[in-house]
Amino acid sequence: MKFTVDQEVIKDVLKKMSKLLNGKSSIPIYSGVLVQTREDCILFTGSDGTESMIHRVPVADGIAGVDAVGSSVFLKDCLEVAKKLKGLITFEVTNTSLMITQDKTELSYGVLEASDYPKVAVEPNSEPIVFTGQEFKELVNKTAFAASTSEVRPILTGINMKFTPEGNVFVATDSHRLGKMQFGESKKELNITVPSGTLEYALKSFDLSNEVLVFPSELQIAFANGNTILYTRLIEGNFPDTSRLIPTQSEFSLVLSRQELLDSLDLLATMTKNSVVKLSAGTLFIKLSAKGDTSKGSKEIVFESYDGEEGFDIAFSAKYVSDALQAMTSSSIKIQFNGAMKPFVIEPVGETPKELQLILPVRAA
Amino acid sequence: MKFTVDQEVIKDVLKKMSKLLNGKSSIPIYSGVLVQTREDCILFTGSDGTESMIHRVPVADGIAGVDAVGSSVFLKDCLEVAKKLKGLITFEVTNTSLMITQDKTELSYGVLEASDYPKVAVEPNSEPIVFTGQEFKELVNKTAFAASTSEVRPILTGINMKFTPEGNVFVATDSHRLGKMQFGESKKELNITVPSGTLEYALKSFDLSNEVLVFPSELQIAFANGNTILYTRLIEGNFPDTSRLIPTQSEFSLVLSRQELLDSLDLLATMTKNSVVKLSAGTLFIKLSAKGDTSKGSKEIVFESYDGEEGFDIAFSAKYVSDALQAMTSSSIKIQFNGAMKPFVIEPVGETPKELQLILPVRAA
Numbered sequence: 001m002k003f004t005v006d007q008e009v010i011k012d013v014l015k016k017m018s019k020l021l022n023g024k025s026s027i028p029i030y031s032g033v034l035v036q037t038r039e040d041c042i043l044f045t046g047s048d049g050t051e052s053m054i055h056r057v058p059v060a061d062g063i064a065g066v067d068a069v070g071s072s073v074f075l076k077d078c079l080e081v082a083k084k085l086k087g088l089i090t091f092e093v094t095n096t097s098l099m100i101t102q103d104k105t106e107l108s109y110g111v112l113e114a115s116d117y118p119k120v121a122v123e124p125n126s127e128p129i130v131f132t133g134q135e136f137k138e139l140v141n142k143t144a145f146a147a148s149t150s151e152v153r154p155i156l157t158g159i160n161m162k163f164t165p166e167g168n169v170f171v172a173t174d175s176h177r178l179g180k181m182q183f184g185e186s187k188k189e190l191n192i193t194v195p196s197g198t199l200e201y202a203l204k205s206f207d208l209s210n211e212v213l214v215f216p217s218e219l220q221i222a223f224a225n226g227n228t229i230l231y232t233r234l235i236e237g238n239f240p241d242t243s244r245l246i247p248t249q250s251e252f253s254l255v256l257s258r259q260e261l262l263d264s265l266d267l268l269a270t271m272t273k274n275s276v277v278k279l280s281a282g283t284l285f286i287k288l289s290a291k292g293d294t295s296k297g298s299k300e301i302v303f304e305s306y307d308g309e310e311g312f313d314i315a316f317s318a319k320y321v322s323d324a325l326q327a328m329t330s331s332s333i334k335i336q337f338n339g340a341m342k343p344f345v346i347e348p349v350g351e352t353p354k355e356l357q358l359i360l361p362v363r364a365a
Numbered sequence: 366m367k368f369t370v371d372q373e374v375i376k377d378v379l380k381k382m383s384k385l386l387n388g389k390s391s392i393p394i395y396s397g398v399l400v401q402t403r404e405d406c407i408l409f410t411g412s413d414g415t416e417s418m419i420h421r422v423p424v425a426d427g428i429a430g431v432d433a434v435g436s437s438v439f440l441k442d443c444l445e446v447a448k449k450l451k452g453l454i455t456f457e458v459t460n461t462s463l464m465i466t467q468d469k470t471e472l473s474y475g476v477l478e479a480s481d482y483p484k485v486a487v488e489p490n491s492e493p494i495v496f497t498g499q500e501f502k503e504l505v506n507k508t509a510f511a512a513s514t515s516e517v518r519p520i521l522t523g524i525n526m527k528f529t530p531e532g533n534v535f536v537a538t539d540s541h542r543l544g545k546m547q548f549g550e551s552k553k554e555l556n557i558t559v560p561s562g563t564l565e566y567a568l569k570s571f572d573l574s575n576e577v578l579v580f581p582s583e584l585q586i587a588f589a590n591g592n593t594i595l596y597t598r599l600i601e602g603n604f605p606d607t608s609r610l611i612p613t614q615s616e617f618s619l620v621l622s623r624q625e626l627l628d629s630l631d632l633l634a635t636m637t638k639n640s641v642v643k644l645s646a647g648t649l650f651i652k653l654s655a656k657g658d659t660s661k662g663s664k665e666i667v668f669e670s671y672d673g674e675e676g677f678d679i680a681f682s683a684k685y686v687s688d689a690l691q692a693m694t695s696s697s698i699k700i701q702f703n704g705a706m707k708p709f710v711i712e713p714v715g716e717t718p719k720e721l722q723l724i725l726p727v728r729a730a
Contacts, residue, residue: 075659077636077638077660080635081632081635081636081660084628084631084632085632104664104665104666105629105632105662105663105664106662106664107660107662107663108661108662109659109660110659263449264470266449267446267449267450267470270445270446270449271442271446271472273442285469294440294474294475295442295443295446295472295473295475296473297470297471297472297473298471298472299469299470299471300469301469
């Protein structure tokens with residue numbers, strides 16, 4: 001096998017695959033990159049056993065050329081070093097040894113057998129669901145943060161995706177809060193749960209000026225973007241039915257500036273190191289207050305509208321509300337309450353409410 | 366005590382003092398900032414017991430105003446929170462409580478007694494040695510990295526400063542390498558050793574578009590920059606006489622591009638994870654080579670001149686040479702050798718050699 005690529009190609013492969021290559025897989029070969037040269041392209045494959053990525057570099061003058069087809073597994077280190085060279089770099093594998101050359105530099109490395117590299121994924125054959133880069137970004141950003149980080153209930157570490165002809169629904173919850181997004185529709189029905197980490201990884205490694213093609217199936221899901229495909233195994237188990245949690249009506253409703261609420265929560269949470277903030281509704285404004293061991297603070301925010309009882313108090317985790325507000329983009333938001341101990345709902349104002357954030361209050365100290 | 370300052374003032378104080386306030390001093394009051402208001406200024410003092418900083422904010426319209434003189438020790442947290450407010454912030458201390466107000470925000474904190482705050486430094490009364498910001502930066506950058514990071518011989522963790530009417534000499538060494546810089550002269554003679562960390566801290570917190578005034582004495586040293594003074598205790602003990610280490614003549618001398626050597630060492634060191642690199646002198650170029658467990662590499666560099674024996678080999682730590690080259694700024698450098706097992710000297714080409722880097726070679730594998 002022999003091929004030549006520009007240093008930028010190596011940089012790009014390493015950037016996209018670093019999460020996989022630095023993974024703590026117990027299978028040593030996963031710390032390498034499977035490199036396959038064909039007449040018209042070079043394929044780079046990285047995997048940690050659960051997630052896998054295939055990146056295709058087409059042959060192009062001055063960027064990538066193939067002199068001899070073949071396949072081999074390169075150690076991550078040799079790509080890390082090749083990244084430090086400039087311009088076109090030649091890789092040649094003879095027996096179990098790789099020679100990297102560029103101008104007056106010669107580096108030699110051992111390689112692993114391509115035949116030892118596990119088959120990483122099943123080629124997707126269904127019709128994809130197509131998102132713009134921006135849509136895909138919103139889908140992930142408005143749900144993934146609400147997924148659980150605890151492995152006690154693995155199913156809650158994922159984003160549940162319900163594909164139906166009536167509309168696709170994406171939900172994540174750690175049982176204290178929930179992020180939900182509706183988007184597009186699908187020809188076939190499917191209810192699967194995808195690791196939220198994979199979606200965040202896709203966001204980081206994809207070029208979002210291109211479309212994202214989603215290929216869901218019952219065993220795995222694939223996300224394609226430009227010349228890159230990211231595969232992951234699904235999380236097994238049944239995702240809880242969250243629809244019963246979401247109230248269909250509300251007693252009180254408050255409209256205010258998202259940024260102002262976010263800044264105030266940040267201030268009070270930093271101040272008191274106690275992440276519980278109390279909200280009290282007044283005639284013209286709401287008052288947010290918090291207490292720490294040696295400090296206390298309060299801040300008033302003038303609301304845009306409040307339809308409810310004066311003197312209504314509710315306490316909540318500043319972090320959970322901040323996370324939800326940060327995931328949102330509208331300048332005004334609407335909070336709907338159903339009493340001090342019932343979950344409340346935050347939705348954007350002035351947009352079709354395809355997005356919903358739900359938060360459970362806490363008992364005030 | 367009551368005063369008003371712009372948020373930018375608080376940000377600035379915290380930025381300058383964060384190293385001191387986050388220090389692991391066992392004296393709790395050092396986690397606070399001593400604040401003293403006078404008719405014409407506000408003084409902020411931070412310390413960790415060894416290093417101390419006094420920052421003076423003069424009264425100025427729209428930036429800082431004093432309503433009542435007094436003094437108090439503010440907890441670091443309350444400044445961290447005040448930093449999140451915008452525009453002018455009012456601080457008022459009554460008894461043991463601090464009220465921070467700004468628009469519709471009210472925060473209250475406990476404070477500590479100003480009289481409990483230890484006296485941090487002796488006001489400098491000698492005449493200073495004046496450096497431009499750029500000179501001070503060079504002085505630190507070209508020596509501090511060579512200081513030892515091990516506390517086994519504390520004296521080697523400092524930069525030795527010899528002030529004499531014939532010229533000031535600054536030296537740091539960890540006994541494997543040495544960085545030396547000559548600069549200015551002083552009326553009185555003084556031989557002191559200053560913690561290298563303090564100088565690096567000064568570099569970070571100072572505004573180098575202003576001069577740096579150095580007030581050395583036998584007990585402490587003070588560095589003044591704009592409205593900020595940084596004090597530190599000296600390191601006790603005798604700094605070794607390094608002048609005998611530095612060869613006065615050389616057998617072979619090599620001139621080459623600093624950047625090219627730096628890039629090559631970086632490549633080989635990353636590649637082999639073995640930081641020892643071998644240099645072999647040829648007719649037209651030098652060859653650098655290194656070996657790792659599963660890899661080996663070599664790179665040739667065309668030199669500008671070589672005055673010495675062909676086939677001369679020497680091995681050294683890539684890190685030590687890289688550190689030295691990074692501290693230098695000239696485009697070409699001259700390396701002077703006295704044999705494969707003798708220290709070699711790196712100096713800039715085309716500048717008055719007030720700077721010198723010395724490195725001990727290692728035995729090649």
